[in-house]
Amino acid sequence: MQGRDEEWTALMRSANAGDSAAYHRLLKAVTPVLRAAARRGLARSGQPIDQSEDIVQDILLAVHLKKHTWDDGAPFAPWLFAIARNKLIDALRRRGRRVFVNIDDFAETIPSAPAAETLPTTEIAGHLESLPARQRDVLQSIAVDSASIKSTAAKLAISEGAVRVALHRGLARLAGKLRTE
Structure with missing residues (x-):
């Protein structure tokens, strides 16, 4: 796979630079895999x-229409397979079949009932003040x-991963503190 991806990446770079023969070779190489x-x-x-041929044609059309969006500093195969996955999902949706999507991907956007407050606001504020600044802010x-x-990441100018880490650590610290009280 490594060698194939390097070959595909080189062909796509050439294709985006205007080499139509390289583009033809790339499409010929990826079609059986797709x-x-x-x-x-x-x-x-x-x-x-x-119906696999229809899906392959949809993928190849999307590659053609979106080839300018591919980052030539990145490997080609992950970009290609992301398009392929999306086109397969689209085809399955058109057929009315259920498509499994991991709910963890949408945990932040799924509405839930607000949790009942168990501590007075003043006590919560006091506990938050005992945390390091980043954990407290998060x-x-x-x-x-x-x-x-x-x-939160945008507001605090930190990465989403850093927000998750600070949230986890802050909650763990608060839980430990509340257990001892």
Whole structure:
């Protein structure tokens, strides 16, 4: 796979630079792989594989229309397979089949009933003050102000990963503190 991805990446770079022969070779090289992936995806979904050619054509059309969006500093295969996955999902949706999407991907956007407050606001504020600044700011934003991880990261000018780490550490520190009280 490594060598194939390097070859595809080089061909796509050449194609984006205007080499139509390289683009033709790239499409010829990826088509059998896409066809096999489409067939596997349809079979896994309990669908007949006879529609795999339509999916392959949708993928190739999307690659053609979006090739200017590919970052030539990145490997080509992940970009290609992301398009392929999305086109397979689109095809399955058109057929009215259910598509499994991991709910963890949408945990921040799924509405839930607000949790009942168990401590008075003044006591919560006191506990938050005992935390390091970043943990306090993250917990204030997410737990008290009900902001999302994404908006908290933007507001505090830190990465979403750093927000998650600070949230986890802050909650663990508060839980430990509350257990001892």
